[in-house]
Amino acid sequence: MLRNLFVDRFAAIRSLAAAGSLVLGFCGVTGVLAQAPMVDTTPGPGTIAITGGKLLTITHGVIENGVVLIEGGKITAVGSAASVKVPKGATIVDAKGMTVYPGLIDAETRLGLSEIASDRMTNDTVEPSEEIFPQMHVYDAFHAESEHIPITRFNGITNAVVAPANTDTIPGQDSFIQLAGRDRDTMLMVRDVALAMNFGEAPKRGGRGEGGGAGGARYPSTRMGEISQMRQALLDAQEYMARRARPAGGDEGAAAPAAGGGRGGAGGSNFNLRNEALIPYLKGEKPVVLGAYDGHDVETAMEFAKDFHLKVILSHVTRAQDVLDKIASYHVPVIVGPIFDLPEANERFDSVYSLPGELQKRGVKVILASYNVSNSRNLPYSAGFAVAYGMPYDEAMKSITLNPAEAFGLGDKLGSLDTGKIANVVIADGDPLDVRTSVKQVYINGVAIPMETRQTRLRDEYWPKK
Amino acid sequence: MSFSIPRSALVSACAVLTASVSGFGQSSTAPADLVIKNATVMTASHGTIQHGSVWLHNGKIAGVGATVSAPAGATVVDATGKYVTPGIIDPHSHSALGDDVNEATSPVTPSMMMIDAFDNRDKALYQALAGGVTSELLLHGSANMIGGQAVVIKNKFGLSKEEMLFPNAPRSIKFASGENPKRVYGTRNQLPSTRMGNFEVMRQSFEDAKVYRKEWDDYNAKVASGDKNVRMPHRDLKLEALADILRGKLLVQIHCYRADEFLTEEAIAQEYGFKIRAFHHALEMYKVGGKIAADGTGIATFTDWYGGKYEMWDGIPWNAVMSMREGVRVALKSDSNDHIRRLNQEAGKMVHYGGATEDEAITMVTLNPAWIMGIDDKTGSLDVGKDGDVVIWNVNPLSTYARAEKVYIDGDLFFDSSLPGFGTTHFSGVMHGSGFGAGEDDDDEQGDN
Numbered sequence: 032m033l034r035n036l037f038v039d040r041f042a043a044i045r046s047l048a049a050a051g052s053l054v055l056g057f058c059g060v061t062g063v064l065a066q067a068p069m070v071d072t073t074p075g076p077g078t079i080a081i082t083g084g085k086l087l088t089i090t091h092g093v094i095e096n097g098v099v100l101i102e103g104g105k106i107t108a109v110g111s112a113a114s115v116k117v118p119k120g121a122t123i124v125d126a127k128g129m130t131v132y133p134g135l136i137d138a139e140t141r142l143g144l145s146e147i148a149s150d151r152m153t154n155d156t157v158e159p160s161e162e163i164f165p166q167m168h169v170y171d172a173f174h175a176e177s178e179h180i181p182i183t184r185f186n187g188i189t190n191a192v193v194a195p196a197n198t199d200t201i202p203g204q205d206s207f208i209q210l211a212g213r214d215r216d217t218m219l220m221v222r223d224v225a226l227a228m229n230f231g232e233a234p235k236r237g238g239r240g241e242g243g244g245a246g247g248a249r250y251p252s253t254r255m256g257e258i259s260q261m262r263q264a265l266l267d268a269q270e271y272m273a274r275r276a277r278p279a280g281g282d283e284g285a286a287a288p289a290a291g292g293g294r295g296g297a298g299g300s301n302f303n304l305r306n307e308a309l310i311p312y313l314k315g316e317k318p319v320v321l322g323a324y325d326g327h328d329v330e331t332a333m334e335f336a337k338d339f340h341l342k343v344i345l346s347h348v349t350r351a352q353d354v355l356d357k358i359a360s361y362h363v364p365v366i367v368g369p370i371f372d373l374p375e376a377n378e379r380f381d382s383v384y385s386l387p388g389e390l391q392k393r394g395v396k397v398i399l400a401s402y403n404v405s406n407s408r409n410l411p412y413s414a415g416f417a418v419a420y421g422m423p424y425d426e427a428m429k430s431i432t433l434n435p436a437e438a439f440g441l442g443d444k445l446g447s448l449d450t451g452k453i454a455n456v457v458i459a460d461g462d463p464l465d466v467r468t469s470v471k472q473v474y475i476n477g478v479a480i481p482m483e484t485r486q487t488r489l490r491d492e493y494w495p496k497k
Numbered sequence: 498m499s500f501s502i503p504r505s506a507l508v509s510a511c512a513v514l515t516a517s518v519s520g521f522g523q524s525s526t527a528p529a530d531l532v533i534k535n536a537t538v539m540t541a542s543h544g545t546i547q548h549g550s551v552w553l554h555n556g557k558i559a560g561v562g563a564t565v566s567a568p569a570g571a572t573v574v575d576a577t578g579k580y581v582t583p584g585i586i587d588p589h590s591h592s593a594l595g596d597d598v599n600e601a602t603s604p605v606t607p608s609m610m611m612i613d614a615f616d617n618r619d620k621a622l623y624q625a626l627a628g629g630v631t632s633e634l635l636l637h638g639s640a641n642m643i644g645g646q647a648v649v650i651k652n653k654f655g656l657s658k659e660e661m662l663f664p665n666a667p668r669s670i671k672f673a674s675g676e677n678p679k680r681v682y683g684t685r686n687q688l689p690s691t692r693m694g695n696f697e698v699m700r701q702s703f704e705d706a707k708v709y710r711k712e713w714d715d716y717n718a719k720v721a722s723g724d725k726n727v728r729m730p731h732r733d734l735k736l737e738a739l740a741d742i743l744r745g746k747l748l749v750q751i752h753c754y755r756a757d758e759f760l761t762e763e764a765i766a767q768e769y770g771f772k773i774r775a776f777h778h779a780l781e782m783y784k785v786g787g788k789i790a791a792d793g794t795g796i797a798t799f800t801d802w803y804g805g806k807y808e809m810w811d812g813i814p815w816n817a818v819m820s821m822r823e824g825v826r827v828a829l830k831s832d833s834n835d836h837i838r839r840l841n842q843e844a845g846k847m848v849h850y851g852g853a854t855e856d857e858a859i860t861m862v863t864l865n866p867a868w869i870m871g872i873d874d875k876t877g878s879l880d881v882g883k884d885g886d887v888v889i890w891n892v893n894p895l896s897t898y899a900r901a902e903k904v905y906i907d908g909d910l911f912f913d914s915s916l917p918g919f920g921t922t923h924f925s926g927v928m929h930g931s932g933f934g935a936g937e938d939d940d941d942e943q944g945d946n
Contacts, residue, residue, distance in 0.1 A: 149676070149806035179804065371835050376620040376928040379919055380627035380838070405804045412842065415897030465897045466845035486803075486813040493783050494815075495822040 066176040067485065071213040072476040074104035074454075079477065080117040084126030084458065089133055089425075089433050089447035099131060101454040104477040109448045126458050129471065132428070133447050134189025134210075134455030135463070138366050138435040139320070139346065139400040140407045142180055142191050142208070143173040148404070157196035158203070162234060162251060163264045165308035167203030169193050170222045175215035179404050181484040184210040186408040187463060187470040189455040190220070190445060192400075192435070197229040197322050200257050201264065204308065205320065207439055209455070211475040224439050225344065226312045226319040230257055230335075231328040254328070258335055264305070265339050268313055271306035315342045318438065320366065322346040326354035333361055344398075344438050348390075349383050350375065359393035364438040366398040367430075370413045381420050387430060388421030397422070398438060399430045415464035427464065453477075527908035530554050530571035533889060536581040541863040542878035544856055551581055553885035556908035561879045574903070576889050582859055583878050584631025584652075584886035584906065585840050588797045588866035589750075589777050589830035591636060592837065592931065593619035593650075599638035600645065601681050604689060605702050607670060607738035609645025611635050617658045620928040621834040626654045626912045627920060628838035629888040629901035632663060634870045636777075639673035639752040640681040642689065642698050646670050646738065646747070649870055651886075651906050655923030667871035669774070670742060672699075673752035674762065675808050696761060703769045706739035713740070748774040748871050750797075754808035756784040763792050775869040777830065779820075780812035786823030795826035795869050800843045801850070817861065818851025828866035834931050845895035858895055885909075 079101040086097035088109060098115040100108040108115045117123065146153035155172035158164050173193055183191070189210050195202035204223040212218035234257055237248025251257045311317045319341045323329045329351045336343045345365040348358060349372035358365060367387045374382040391397045399414050401407040414427040422430075436446030444453050454477035461468035473480045531553040538549035540561060552560035552567040560566060591598045597614035600606045615635060625633065631652050637644030649666035674695050683690030689698050712730040719727040741747050751762055753776045766773050772793065776782065779796035780803065782789060789796075798820075803812030821827045829844055831837035844862045847853035853861075867877025876884045885908035891900045904912040914920050 147804060147807060147810060371839075373624065373834055373931070374620070376930045380624050405802070409801070412897050416839075419898040419900055466842050467848040467895060469849050486815075489811060489813050490783075490815045490819070493819065495786070495819055 067178045067181050069176065069213055070211040070475075070478070070480055072104075072209070072211050072217065072478045072480075073213065074102075074477045078102045078107070078118050078121040079124060079454075079474075079479075080121040081124045081126050081131055081456065081458065082112065082117065084129045084131035086448055087130060087132040087428060087463070088449070089428060090449055097131065099448060099456060101456065101474065101477040104454055106448060106450055106452050106454050106456070108450060124458070124472070129458050129460060130463060130468075131448070131456060131458050132187075132463055133432050133445070133452075134457055134473065134475065135187050135410055135431045136435040136446065137183070137188050137191040137401050137407050137410045137431070138398045138438070139194050139205075139402045140183075140191045141196065141404045142183060142193050142210075142407060143175060143177045144169060144193060144195070145404050146174065146177055146179070157198055159198065162199050162236070162257075162260055163201045163305065164199055164203050165201050165226055165264075165312075166304040167195065168206070168223060169195055169203060170206045170215075170219050173206060173208070173215060173219065175212070175218050178485045179407070180210050182405070182486055183407045184473050184475070184480060185470065185482060185484050185487070186411065187457040187459060187473060188407060188410055189457070189473060189475050190436075191407065192224065192320075192439060194225075194227050194320065197227070197233045200229055200234045200251075200261050202227050202229070207441065209475055211478070211480050220441070221439070223311075223317070225317060226309075227322070228261070228319050228332075229322040230254070230261075230332040231323050231325060233322075254331065258331065261335065262338075265309065265313065268306040268309035269339075271303060272310055272313065275301070312341060313339060315340055317440075318342045318344045320344045320346050323348065324350045324372075326351040326357075329354060329358060346400075347372075349386065352378075352382055352386065352389075355386075355389055355393060358390065359395050364396040364398055364434065365390055366400050366435075366438075368399055368413060369402050370399060370416050384416050384420035387417035387427070388423075391422050391426050391430075396434050396438065397426065397430045398435045399427075400435075411464050412466055415466070418464060424464075527553070527556050527885070527905075527910070528572040530559075530567050531574065531885075531905075531908060532565060532567045532571045533574045533576050533581055533887065536576035536579050536889065537893070538879060539580060539582045539856065539859045539894070540879040541583050541856075541860050542880055549581070551879055551887060553887070553905065553908040556885050558879060558881055558883045558885055558887075560881060574889070579902065580890040580893055580899075581879070582629075582841075582888050582890065582894055583863040583883075584876065584888055584904065585629045585862050586632045586828075586866040586870070586872075586877060587625070587630055587831050587837050587840060587862075588634045588775070588828050588869040589636060589832045590625075590633040590837055591638065591832070592621035592625065592633065592834055593617065594635060595619075595931075599640040599681075601638070601640035604641045604678055604682055604695075604698050605643045605735065605739075606637075606641050606645055607643050607742070608734035609637060610648075611637055611645055612648045612662075615648050615650075615658060616929055617654075617656075617661050618926070618929045619931055621837070621931045622650075622652055622654050623919065623921065623924065623928060624834065625837045626652045626904055627901060627914070629841060629890070629894070629904055630837055631886040631888070631904065631906050632867070632870070632872065632876060633837070634669060634750070634866075636669070636750065637671040639671070639677040642673060642678050642695055643702060643739070644671040644673060647750070649872065653906050653909075653911055653923065655911070655921055655925065663872060663875075667748050668741075668746065669748040669750050669870065670738070671750050671752065672762075674699075674758050675752075675754055676806055677752070692758070696765065699765060702739055703743065703765075706736055706743050707769075709733065709736035710740040710743055742771055743769055745771055748869075750775055750777055750869070752777045754778050754780050754812075756781040759785055759789055759794075763789065763794070774871070775828070778809075778832075780809055780816055782825060783813065783816045783819040783823075784811075786820040786825045790820075790824030790826075795828065795865065796820060797828045797830040797866065797869055799832070800829055800846045814846065814850040817847055818853050818857075821853070821857065821861075822851075826865050826868060827861055828869050829861045830866065841890075841894040841899055841901075842897055845897070845899075848895060855893070855895055 081099040086094040194205040205225045207221040207224040237252040323332045343363045433446035456474040458472040459470045534550040538546040550565045552565035594614045635648040647669040649663040689695040775795040777797045801814035840862045844858040847858045864877040867873035887905045889903040
C-alpha cells in the first residue's frame, strides 16, 4: 500500500533526474561495471509530512502515531499527531503501520573504494608501499557512482565513514559521506573526518599476504616495529609543527630537511604533506580511529595514543574480552566489530556477540560497523545481534545512529529525529533491526530516494511471470 | 589461507574452560522418551503447529502435533512461548578441514576423500552447533573442476570422529567451474585457464572414465560368466571415482555462478549420462530457473552475498525466492564459518527479499539442504520416523533475536545455552582453531566462494 503512495513521487524523481543528467537512461542492467545513477538531493520546495508512523526518535523515545515534518532538507518538527500541526499544502506521506527512524550510519566501510573485490583495477582500499601515509585521503579515490552505494541505502543506511583498509599502521584519512547526492562533492560531508590507525597483526610487513618468514620480512614486521615507526612519525610531525610555529628567518632553512623524510619536503620547501596531515590530530582537533583486536594490543595502542594526547575512537576490540573494564576506563567511543568476528577456540560461542552489550553496560559509548562494502547493507542486523546477546534495544539503535554521528563530530546534524537535523529519514514495514523487515522509503537531505538499485533492476527484469 | 593470531585472552579462555569442566562426562545416551511441549512447532514439511508437541522415542521422532501420545514416564521439556524446528542443515561447509580444503595440484582430483582431513575438534563445529546446526556437508574447495568426495556429518560435537559421521549417507562429489579453476591454473600457465579449458578438462575426464568403466564392466561380465583366464584391469583411484560418477553412484555438487554455465553443465551431464544434484552458489539461477527446475537439479545459494568477483556481480538477494517460484528446490548454505552460525537468520532474510512465507524460509535451511545431501528420508523435517534432530529457539528462529537454546541430535542433547561454559554436554578437552574462513577482517569472511 505504501508502495503505491510512492509511485508518483518516484516517477517525478526519475523524470527530474533524467532531465538533469540523463544518467538513468544510460544505466543498463547488463553492463558489467555500470555506473549507478546519481540522485540529486537538492531539496525541493514545500513541506513533506510523514504521518501515522511509529517514530524511533533515538533522543526522546518512541512516539506512536507520530508526525515528522521535512522542509528545505531539514527536519522541522517531530512529535505526536496531536502536537504537530501539518501545514496546508504539505505532501502527506502516510506511514501508518510503518516504523520511522533516522538514517543509519555505518561507522566504517570501504564504500566507493572497492567495486569488485577480486579485480585490483576496481580497488583503492589502501596504499601498501609505505606504512605511514596520513596524507592519503580516501576522497581522492571515492567512487561516488559505485553500485554498492544504492544497494546499501536500500536497507536504510544513509551515511557512512569511508576508511582505508587496515593493513598499514597509518593508512590515511577517512571521509564521512551521505549515500546520495548529485555528484561526489555533494556526497562528501566531511572530507577528512578522522585519521585511521591500526596496530597488531594486520599492518605487519612480511606477515599477511607477503609470504612471511624471516627472509621475506620488511620493516615493520613486529608490533615493536609498528609502534616504533609510528612514534617516530608523530615525533617528526611534532618537531615539524614546532619549527613551523617559529617566526620566519629562524635557524631553519633549506639545509634542514623536513623531518619524516616525506615526499613534498624536497628542495627548498619545508612544506611536508605527511607532517601537515598529522597536525590536526596532534592538536586533538579531530579523532583518530585506532584499530586493535586483542586486549594487549588495545592496551599498547592506547598507551601510545595517550603519549601524544590523541583523541581516540577505539575500533574492533573483538578479542579484547579480558580488558573490558580497562576499555571503559579510557572513556572513548568504541566501534565494536564486526560483531560477526569469530570467537577463538575454547571461548564461548557468544563471546563476540555479547561484546557490545558488555561494553555498553560498563558505560562505553558503543558504535557498530560493517567494516565492509557489500555487507554494509546488513548493518542493522549487527545491532539486532547485539540486542539478542544483551544490549538494550535503544542503545543498539543508538550504536548505528546517534553514537557514530557524535563520535565523528556530526551529532548536531545526524543520528536522530530532531528538529534542525538533516532530514535523513527511513520508513520501514517493521523493526529496523529484524532481518524480515523491508525498508519502504529512504529520504536523504529531505529528498525521497528512488528505491531502485542495479539489483532491483535485475529482479524486475527476471521476476517470474507466472 | 591460515592466519593465526597470538592469543592474549588466555585468562578468560581458561576461566571458561574451568567453569565448564563440571558439565563434562555426562552419558551420551538420550532418554528413551522425550517430549517437548507447548511450543510453536515449525515442521518444515507440513506447516507450523501452534502449541504443539514433539515426542522423541529412542532417538527418533515418534509424534508431532497438537498432542502426542507419549508414555507417562517421558522426560518433558516445557517450551511455552518458544519455537521448535528441525535441526539446521548446511549443505556447503568447509569447516573442520583445516588448511586441507583444496588439493589444488591438478584440476581433476576425484579420489580425494575429505574425511581424511576432518578434524572433529574444530571450534567451527561447536560454533555451528550453538547456532542450531545438526548436519553439514563438508566439501572440497573450488580450485578444481572435479574436486574430492565430501563428508556428511552429524554435528555431535564431543563425540569421536566415527560417531560424527552421518550413518549411510550417500557419497557426494564437488565440482567447480568458472573463475576459480581458471584463476588457480591460469596463473600457473596451466590448463585450464579459460572456461573453454575448464569444460575440456571435464569432458576429457569423462571420456577416460568411459574407457575405464568399460574395461571393468567387460572384466566383471567375463568373471560372472565363469571365465577364469581373464586378467584384472589396473585399478586407478581417480578413474574409479570418475566411473562411479558415470554410474550414478555419487551426488554431483557443482560450484557454479553463471546462467550460461548451468546450461553447459547440464548439457555435459546429459551427454555422459549422470545427474547433477545441485548447483552451489548459483547466484544467477533466477535467470534460468525454469530450465534447471525441469532437470531436477536443486541449488544451495547465498542469501545476499554478491560482488566479490565478476561472476558474482549479478547476484541479487531475491535469487532464492525467484528460483523457488520457478520450481527449483532451494537451499541456503554458509560456505563460511561465520554464516553457518546464523543460517536461521539468513532464512529470515528471504521473508524480506521476495516474500517467502515463514514455512518456506525454514524449509530452505532444513528439508531442502537435506535433499541436496540425500538424507531427506532421515532428517530435515519433523516427521514421525525421522531422526530426532531438533532445535528449541527462544523466539521465532527467523528473527534477528533468535538464539538456539537446546540442540538435540538423534534425541540426545548436545547443546544447552543455559549451561555454564561452552553449553556443550559431550565435549571435554581443547578445541582446535579453524584453518579456513577464519574471518580476521572484512574480505575474508566467506569460505571458498
